[in-house]
Each structure stands twice: as C-alpha cells, then as structure tokens.
Amino acid sequence: MTTDTVPKEVALSVSLGDGSKITVAGMAKGAGMIHPNMATLLSMVVTDATVDPELLQEIVREAADGSFNCITVDGDMSTNDTLLLLANGAAGAPAITKDDAESYNEFKDAVCKVARKLAKKIVSDGEGATKFIDIHIKGALSDQDAKRAAKSVANSALVKTAFFGEDPNWGRILCAVGYSGIEVDPSQTDLFFKVPHGKKLQLVSQGQPLEYDETEAHEMLTGRKVCVIVDLHLGPGEAKVWASDFSFKYVEINAHYRT
Amino acid sequence: MTTDTVPKEVALSVSLGDGSKITVAGMAKGAGMIHPNMATLLSMVVTDATVDPELLQEIVREAADGSFNCITVDGDMSTNDTLLLLANGAAGAPAITKDDAESYNEFKDAVCKVARKLAKKIVSDGEGATKFIDIHIKGALSDQDAKRAAKSVANSALVKTAFFGEDPNWGRILCAVGYSGIEVDPSQTDLFFKVPHGKKLQLVSQGQPLEYDETEAHEMLTGRKVCVIVDLHLGPGEAKVWASDFSFKYVEINAHYRT
Numbered sequence: 156m157t158t159d160t161v162p163k164e165v166a167l168s169v170s171l172g173d174g175s176k177i178t179v180a181g182m183a184k185g186a187g188m189i190h191p192n193m194a195t196l197l198s199m200v201v202t203d204a205t206v207d208p209e210l211l212q213e214i215v216r217e218a219a220d221g222s223f224n225c226i227t228v229d230g231d232m233s234t235n236d237t238l239l240l241l242a243n244g245a246a247g248a249p250a251i252t253k254d255d256a257e258s259y260n261e262f263k264d265a266v267c268k269v270a271r272k273l274a275k276k277i278v279s280d281g282e283g284a285t286k287f288i289d290i291h292i293k294g295a296l297s298d299q300d301a302k303r304a305a306k307s308v309a310n311s312a313l314v315k316t317a318f319f320g321e322d323p324n325w326g327r328i329l330c331a332v333g334y335s336g337i338e339v340d341p342s343q344t345d346l347f348f349k350v351p352h353g354k355k356l357q358l359v360s361q362g363q364p365l366e367y368d369e370t371e372a373h374e375m376l377t378g379r380k381v382c383v384i385v386d387l388h389l390g391p392g393e394a395k396v397w398a399s400d401f402s403f404k405y406v407e408i409n410a411h412y413r414t
Numbered sequence: 415m416t417t418d419t420v421p422k423e424v425a426l427s428v429s430l431g432d433g434s435k436i437t438v439a440g441m442a443k444g445a446g447m448i449h450p451n452m453a454t455l456l457s458m459v460v461t462d463a464t465v466d467p468e469l470l471q472e473i474v475r476e477a478a479d480g481s482f483n484c485i486t487v488d489g490d491m492s493t494n495d496t497l498l499l500l501a502n503g504a505a506g507a508p509a510i511t512k513d514d515a516e517s518y519n520e521f522k523d524a525v526c527k528v529a530r531k532l533a534k535k536i537v538s539d540g541e542g543a544t545k546f547i548d549i550h551i552k553g554a555l556s557d558q559d560a561k562r563a564a565k566s567v568a569n570s571a572l573v574k575t576a577f578f579g580e581d582p583n584w585g586r587i588l589c590a591v592g593y594s595g596i597e598v599d600p601s602q603t604d605l606f607f608k609v610p611h612g613k614k615l616q617l618v619s620q621g622q623p624l625e626y627d628e629t630e631a632h633e634m635l636t637g638r639k640v641c642v643i644v645d646l647h648l649g650p651g652e653a654k655v656w657a658s659d660f661s662f663k664y665v666e667i668n669a670h671y672r673t
Contacts, residue, residue: 229571230489231586232593312488312571312660313668320669327490334491401571403662409572410579 163276169265172257175248177204179265183223183273196223196236196277200269204262205244206251214263215240222270225302226397228281229405230310240266278397283404286318287397289351289382292332295392300337305396307335308383315401318381323348323372325358332385339387348375349382422535428524431516434507436463438524442482442532455482455495455536459528463521464503465510473522474499481529484561485656487540488664489569499525537656542663545577546656548610548641551591554651559596564655566594567642574660577640582607582631584617591644598646607634608641 166180181200200218219238249255251262279287290308295301308314311331317324325346333339346359356375358367375381425439440459459477478497508514510521538546549567554560567573570590576583584605592598605618615634617626634640 231570231572231590233589311490312664313490316665316668319665322669330492331490401665403665405571406575406578406660406662406665409575410581 159280161276161280163273163280165269165272165276167265167269169261171204171248171251171261172255173249175246177202177246177248177262177265179204179262179269181269181273183277196233196238198223198238198270198273199241200239200266200273201241201243202262202266203244203246204242204248204251205246206242206262210251210253211240211242214266217263218267218270221267222274223277225395226274226278227306227309228278228284228399229401229409238270275397278399281399281405282408283402283406284399285379285402285404286376286400287380288315288318288400289380290396290398291382291384291393292387292395293384293393294387294389295394296338296390297392298394299392300390301392301394302396304332304335304337304339304385304387305394307331308385309396309398312401315398318376318400319402321373321376323358323369323376325364328383328385329359332387338389340389343388345384345386345388347382347384347386348372349384350375350378351380351382355384418539420535420539422532422539424528424531424535426524426528428520430463430507430510430520431514432508434505436461436505436507436521436524438463438521438528440528440532442536455492455497457482457497457529457532458500459498459525459532460500460502461521461525462503462505463501463507463510464505465501465521469510469512470499470501473525476522477526477529480526481533482536484654485533485537486565486568487537487543487658488660488668497529534656537658540658540664541667542661542665543658544638544661544663545635545659546639547574547577547659548639549655549657550641550643550652551646551654552643552652553646553648554653555597555649556651557653558651559649560651560653561655563591563594563596563598563644563646564653566590567644568655568657571660574657577635577659578661580632580635582617582628582635584623587642587644588618591646597648599648602647604643604645604647606641606643606645607631608643609634609637610639610641614643 163183168176168178170176179202183198251259253259290305292301292305308328308331313327314331317327341362344362347355347357349355357365422442427435427437429435438461442457482497510517512518549564551560551564567587567590572586573590576586600621603621606614606616608614615626616624
C-alpha cells in the first residue's frame with residue numbers, strides 16, 4: 156500500500172457445469188494516479204480453476220474493460236497499471252473451455268465480478284475520496300459514446316468538487332456530457348440522482364430543470380454513495396463509470412506526496 | 415465579475431504604416447470553468463481602427479487560437495465562452511487591408527497581443543490559483559501534437575497539485591505527456607524548469623533524471639510564475655499553454671459556489 160488506506164481483497168466461489176467448485180480471489184492496490192486504461196494500479200486475481208492461458212488472456216481483457224477501465228480518481232493515467240489473472244488448477248475441476256458454455260460463463264462472470272468489486276474498492280479508497288459516484292449514461296448512439304460521456308463527467312473537476320460539496324449541480328454534469336464531443340440533443344436529455352437501493356429523483360426532463368425540492372436533492376448527496384443517471388434518448392448505447400470526488404484531502408496528499 | 419477577484423483590462427496603441435495611431439483595448443471575465451475552445455469566459459476587444467468585418471473575423475479567430483484557446487484553469491470547457499472584436503474607425507486612420515501588409519501586421523499583432531495578455535490575466539486570477547505555469551512543449555512532430563501534450567500536462571490534477579505544493583515532480587509532467595497519446599521517444603526527452611527572466615535548470619536529459627539540486631529546484635517553484643519546458647527532439651512542433659495550479663481554495667470555491 157502507498158497512499159491506500161485499506162487493503163482491497165475479494166474472493167468468490169462458484170459451481171461449474173459439472174457441479175465442481177472453483178474459487179476466484181483477487182487483490183488490488185492504488186489510490187491516486189487512477190484513470191486506468193490498464194496502466195500504478197496493481198491487481199492480481201487468482202483462481203484454482205484449470206484454464207488455458209490464451210482463454211485466461213481473453214477473459215482478463217474483458218474483465219479489465221468492465222472494471223478497472225471504468226474507474227477514475229483523478230484522470231491521471233499511470234504508466235504502469237497491472238492486472239494479472241493466474242490459474243493453477245488446484246481445484247481439480249474440469250478445464251474451462253468455450254465448449255462447455257455453462258462453466259465458461261460461470262467462470263468468466265466470477266472473474267469479471269471479482270475485478271469489478273476490486274475496481275470499486277479502488278475508487279472508494281481513492282485519494283481524499285468522500286463519495287463514490289456511479290455515473291450511468293444511457294440512450295447514447297453507442298456504448299463507446301456513452302463511456303466517453305461518462306468519463307468526461309467522472310473527470311470534471313467542477314463535477315467532482317460539487318459532489319464533495321454535496322451540491323446537486325446538474326448543470327455541471329450536463330456541461331461535461333456536452334463537451335465530451337458525443338452526439339447530444341439537449342431537448343431530449345433527462346437527468347436523475349439515485350441513492351443505491353433507495354430514492355430516485357428526476358432533476359431534468361427533456362433538457363429543462365424540474366421543480367424538484369433542492370433540500371431533498373442535497374440530502375441524497377449526503378451519503379457516501381450516489382448514482383447519476385443521464386438518459387440521452389438517442390440510441391441503445393450505455394456505460395457506467397465509477398468515480399471519487401475531489402476534496403481538500405486530495406490536494407493535500409498530492410501537494411506533498413513524493414515517491 | 416463572478417468568482418473573479420480582479421478586473422482584467424488591457425490597452426495598446428500602435429502606429430500603422432502611414433504613421434496614424436490606432437488603439438486596441440480589451441477586457442475579459444472568468445475564473446473557473448476555464449478550458450476554452452472559445453466557449454463562460456467573456457472577452458471584448460475594441461479598436462478605433464477601420465476594419466472590414468470579414469477581416470476582423472479572420473483576425474479574431476487567429477487571436478483566440480493563440481490566446482484564450484491556450485489556457486486552462488480546471489479543464490472544464492464552458493458552454494458559452496465569448497470573444498468579441500469590435501472596430502468603430504474613430505481613429506480616422508486608413509482602413510486595414512491585407513494589401514497594406516505593414517499596417518495589417520501591426521494591427522493583427524496588437525489584437526493578438528491584447529488577447530494573449532487578457533488570457534494570461536484569466537489564468538493568473540483562476541479560481542484558487544497560487545501559480546502561473548507556462549508549459550512549453552518543443553520538438554514534437556507537429557504543433558498540434560505539441561498543443562495536445564501541453565494541454566494534457568496543464569490539465570493533470572497531479573501536476574497541478576504538485577505545483578501548488580512547490581514540488582519539482584517532473585515524473586508527473588512526463589507521465590501526462592506520455593498519456594496524451596502523441597509520439598514520444600522517452601530516450602530523447604529533455605525537461606527543464608525556468609523562472610521567467612531568471613534561472614533555467616535541466617532536470618531530465620534523454621529520459622534520465624540528472625543529479626540536480628532538489629532544494630534549488632524546489633526554490634524555483636516558490637515564486638508565482640514558472641516555466642516548464644519539455645523538448646521531445648522529434649520534429650519542429652511547438653506549443654505553449656498557460657495554466658493555474660490546483661489548490662485547497664479551488665476545491666473550497668467549487669464545492670460551495672452556485673449560480
């Protein structure tokens with residue numbers, strides 16, 4: 156651990172098609188310089204399943220795309236992010252192959268889930284983080300467009316400081332969607348805040364602010380976790396990006412931290 | 415003024431080819447959400463020269479490219495930056511045309527200079543700014559590449575907090591050049607710090623850190639202005655971008671400021 160404040164570990168057991176049990180376990184490290192395109196982030200995922208190295212490589216890429224490549228703390232991509240996936244076959248279970256679709260999917264889902272949980276732990280422990288922001292863009296022309304807009308929101312200093320201030324500043328969010336450069340029709344855009352497993356509040360409908368209760372909106376942001384949902388109503392594209400906020404502590408850590 | 419702490423005004427008189435005098439004067443406003451691609455930034459430049467509207471439009475574009483489009487406070491492009499250039503001919507000087515190259519160049523240089531000074535004043539008064547960082551990328555394959563790398567450095571939260579901490583962290587600077595995506599050969603890259611009208615210190619030569627005096631490097635960053643020069647030694651491309659640092663005050667202003 157460098158500026159990490161907690162260790163990040165996840166383990167998961169799953170049953171394969173033939174009933175045999177395998178375990179997928181992982182750890183990750185990193186708190187700043189987090190904007191992986193799998194670049195200072197280190198993560199190891201290990202399993203006792205039996206898997207061909209080429210298939211492992213294919214699965215680890217898919218797992219990285221849906222986990223570590225969906226997070227940001229500060230928008231600074233590191234020069235050396237690493238995600239390793241190792242399989243030793245110690246469970247004695249049949250080898251994972253695409254021919255056995257059930258086992259393959261069980262295994263792949265387990266790896267993706269472990270990677271996603273580790274990636275979220277990295278964001279939760281991001282340098283100076285007081286919030287975990289789940290940014291969900293829907294209705295974009297493509298998934299790539301949605302991811303580009305979500306990353307733009309996730310990396311906006313103005314959005315991140317607003318969340319630190321627990322300020323329901325939807326204007327900054329839509330501004331960042333706009334300057335991401337993707338296709339947007341403001342007159343069709345909806346925006347919601349949602350507390351995980353809790354209340355959902357619409358703030359913007361078809362580009363126009365609704366008469367929502369400002370105090371209620373602010374209160375939704377006082378918890379540690381919050382979802383932002385932007386629906387562009389243009390197509391099937393969708394993406395989620397997970398980000399931390401921008402606090403005094405982030406500045407303190409990075410004005411004075413040296414390796 | 416919104417979060418501006420000082421008004422920003424510049425005036426300049428120049429002599430045209432025939433000896434007649436004209437004046438170019440401007441003002442600008444804006445302190446946050448500053449990453450113009452001429453988008454909340456407002457600037458007006460006026461002149462008593464006589465100029466055809468089409469020629470004015472051409473000159474204002476060139477002036478914006480070399481001034482407001484070279485600055486960043488927080489990387490957040492606004493939805494409504496404005497730069498207006500108005501000419502009323504009140505000086506009674508001959509009309510500016512490209513046929514009279516001397517007068518044309520004198521006038522264009524004056525407009526560009528006023529715009530550049532205003533743009534730098536915006537950065538100096540950037541929200542929470544304690545530093546004015548002049549980022550100069552040389553030796554890139556093209557000017558566009560150089561500008562892309564300079565903006566990547568200028569917008570890096572890690573670079574900006576390091577300058578706030580007066581920390582000569584050249585690694586964060588080279589990292590941001592690298593993830594900008596332009597062509598770089600680390601084994602050819604040099605990096606210098608320079609105090610305007612003062613000392614120049616090389617920290618990196620051909621990708622390797624030199625044995626510079628850490629205290630001396632730190633002291634160069636204690637003033638308000640500092641230049642970073644990165645020479646990629648690959649081609650003729652060159653660009654300058656002007657940026658502020660990232661301070662506690664920026665977070666404070668933006669966690670609590672609402673329009």
